[in-house]
Amino acid sequence: MTNFSIGFISSLVIHILLFLFLTLDFSLKNTKENFSSIPIKFISLSKEIKEIVAMPQKKSIKKLESNAQSLIEVIKTKDEPILDIFAQENLKTELNNFNLAKENMEVQLRINLIQKRINSVWKKPSMINQDIQVEITINLAPSGEILSFALLNSSKNKVFDDSALAAISNISFLPEVINLDRSYFEKNFRSFNLVFKSIGN
Amino acid sequence: MFFLFFLILSPLSESKLKIEITQGSETLPxxxxxxxxxxxxxxxxxxxxxxxxxxxxxxxxxxxxxxxxxxxxxxxxxxxxxxxxxxxxxxxxxxxxxxxxxxxxxxxxxxxxxxxxxxxxxxxxxxxxxxxxxxxxxxxxxxxxxxxGLDGVFNTKLAYILNPSKNSYKIYISDIDGSDEQLLFNSSSPLMSPSWSADRKKLAYVSFEKGYPEIYIQDLFTGNRSSIDTLGMSNSAPVWSPNSKYIAFVMSMSGNPDIYLYNLRNKKISRLTRHYGIDTEPAWSPNSKKLLFTSNRSGSPQIYELIISSGRIKRITLDGDYNARARYFPNGKDIVLVHGNNGIFHIATKNLKSRFINSISKTSLDESPTISPNGNIIIYATKKKTQGFLAGLTINGKSKFTLPVQEGSVREPAWSPLVN
Incomplete structure (x- = not known):
């Protein structure tokens, strides 16, 4: 008996709650209509788009795939590797050119400064139109210090040779190379030659 | 393998950086x-x-x-x-x-x-x-x-003409620094064109003492002087050959000046140029084989070079409306000359093989350059207003100087040869 009454009461309560829930739900729907309508619209819209997109895709992908297949085959056999090398080479040379230009600029700047410095200390002997030159090789440290220098090609005029050697021994330092990129330094200034000419401006 | 070899070798074959130095310092040693x-x-x-x-x-x-x-x-x-x-x-x-x-x-x-x-x-x-x-x-x-590396010239001499007043002309010889002046000859008629013998013992010059230009040779130690016998024809611009055998000079036979050679040994005269134009101002090459001279045969005064053995004549200057009074440098390859354009006269140098004429003096009425025996210094006559004086410069252009001003105008400096 008690089991039945408990079941009855509990079912009654559930029904009442269900009723209440349903009425509440109804009132919810009514009050927040706009809110609930949006997801519905959204879902339907997305489905439509999916269908529209998906339909031709399935066909075109296959076409594209087959087209691509043939294309890839062509590229692989002929164009692709060549194009690749060309591109790489172009890039390489462009990069090289850029680096070379940069290096040339940096090195030329140093050359001009070194010319200026040595011109300023060289007591050039006076001689009319005697076209001679002396070549001196110089070993430099990255600090600009002249480590050693030696007569490479004599002008066969002792005074002229001596004037050039004296000019170099009078400086002992070429600070112009100090801020130079190390690789540029090693390539150009670690060991280089100075040519002193009797004729020139 | 070959490729590897190439890679190793390539950095070595790369030429070393060469920096050219041509200018030199403006400051003197x-x-x-x-x-x-x-x-x-x-x-x-x-x-x-x-x-x-x-x-x-x-x-x-x-x-x-x-x-x-x-x-x-x-x-x-x-x-x-x-x-x-x-x-x-x-x-x-x-x-x-x-x-x-x-x-x-x-x-x-x-x-x-x-x-x-x-x-x-x-x-x-x-x-x-x-x-x-x-x-x-x-x-x-x-x-x-x-x-x-050049010969020192501190014991060389300078001969020059001094014109202290209107009718007074003097030939002086001094040390190159202007000291130890000695009067050589004094005249009321014009004196011109002193030229040293190679041994520095004699001087040739032009005197107008007989009313026309005539070359005299004067012994510096004995004072003896004698004229070149040219049968009364006017003669001028004597230059002593470096081998001491000849004096080249200018003579006007029938009024037209040409270059002649006077043989000092047998006293014979031979003719070198034969042209209706004026040929004058001869100068010897250091090897005594060639002469420079000035000629107006092209219409304006220009420098020509004559090879004595063959008689071949070659025009040396091409630019400018006035190029005259040339002298060889001791190297025999370059010359100094008076280069004029529009009434302005500079001392200029020129290499015989190049066309370019290089003006080296800055004053404007420069004349009669004489070169030091070592080829490094040029002394020339120039003018300030009416006063003539001597100026000089080194051929590298780094130094310019003037010689002490004398009483009167100084003209026609002649630098002596070196003494052995």
Whole structure:
């Protein structure tokens, strides 16, 4: 008996709650209509788009795939590797050119400064139109210090040779190379030659 | 494998960086003449002061003052290169005088190259104290030669014409520094064109004493003078050949000047040019085989070169409306000349093989350049208002100087050859 009454009461309560829930739900729907309508619209819209997109895709992908297949085959056999090398080479040379230009600029700047410095200390002997030159090789440290220098090609005029050697021994330092990129330094200034000419401006 | 080999080799085959140096410094080399030990005064001047005056005569060097020197070394042992490098000196001369025999001084001297840290000259000379100036000139010549590689010219002479007043003309000879002036000939008629014999013992010049130009040769030691016998035809512009065999000159037969040769041995005259234009101002090449001369055969005065053996004539100057009075440099390859354009006359140099004429003087009425025997200095006559004076310059253009002004106008300097 008690089991039945408990079941009855509990079912009654559930029904009442269900009723209440349903009425509440109804009132919810009514009050927040706009809110609930949006997801519905959204879902339907997305489905439509999916269908529209998906339909031709399935066909075109296959076409594209087959087209691509043939294309890839062509590229692989002929164009692709060549194009690749060309591109790489172009890039390489462009990069090289850029680096070379940069290096040339940096090195030329140093050359001009070194010319200026040595011109300023060289007591050039006076001689009319005697076209001679002396070549001196110089070993430099990255600090600009002249480590050693030696007569490479004599002008066969002792005074002229001596004037050039004296000019170099009078400086002992070429600070112009100090801020130079190390690789540029090693390539150009670690060991280089100075040519002193009797004729020139 | 080959590729690898190539890779290893390629950095080696790359040519080394070459930097060209052509200009040189604007500043002059600096010398220091240290007072010699026991140096003896000649008048108010010491040996070292005399040498310093010589070395700086043509503005070829700056010199360090004695009171700026850190020490007065007399020998190699107490010579410290760094002291002189600190003072930015390039060359130092030091010396000792041995005065144990007062009638015969013994002077030894050293020249140091401070830049190269080495002795470039060791010299020894002895002589009478009365001849200290001459001895100093010889020491200066040796030092100059060791430093520049060029012959020293401090004991050479200069001949020139002085025109002190309207009817007074004088030929003078002086030391190259202007000292020891000696009057050679004095006339009320114009004197012109002095030219030295190669042995420096005679001078040829033009005198108008008979009313027309005539060449005279005067012995400097005996004073004897005689004219070249040209049968009364006017003759001028004598130049002594370096081999002492000839005098080239200008003679006007039937009024037209041409170049002739006077043989000093047999006194015979031979004709070199034959042209209706004016040929004048001959100058000998150092090997006595060629002559430069000025001719207006093209319409304006230009320089021509004549090869004596073949008689071949070649035009040398092409640019400018006036090129005249050329002289060879001792190298025989370059010439100095008077280059005029629009009434402005400069001293200019030119290489015989190149077209370019290089004006080197800045004054505007420059004439009659004469070259030092070492080829490094040119002295020429120029004018300030009506006053003529002598100016000079070094061929590198770094130095210009004027010689002391005389009373009256100075013209036509002639630099003597070197004495052997």
């Amino acid at each position: 600096k010398i220091a003449i240290v007072p010699f030990r026991n140096e003896i005064l000649s008048g108010s001047k010491s040996i070292s002061s005399l040498i310093e005056a010589n070395m700086t005569l043509f503005g070829e060097f700056n010199s360090l003052k004695k009171n700026e020197m850190l020490s007065y070394p007399h020998s190699e042992e107490n010579f410290y290169y760094r002291d002189w490098k600190l003072l930015e000196v390039d060359f130092v001369v030091i010396g000792n005088v041995d005065n144990s025999n007062l009638n015969n001084l013994d002077i030894n001297y050293l020249v140091f190259d401070v830049g190269l840290r080495k002795i470039i000259l060791k010299g020894d000379i002895s002589g009478n104290p009365n001849e200290l100036e001459q001895i100093s000139k010889i020491i200066s010549n040796r030092a100059y030669q060791s430093i520049t």
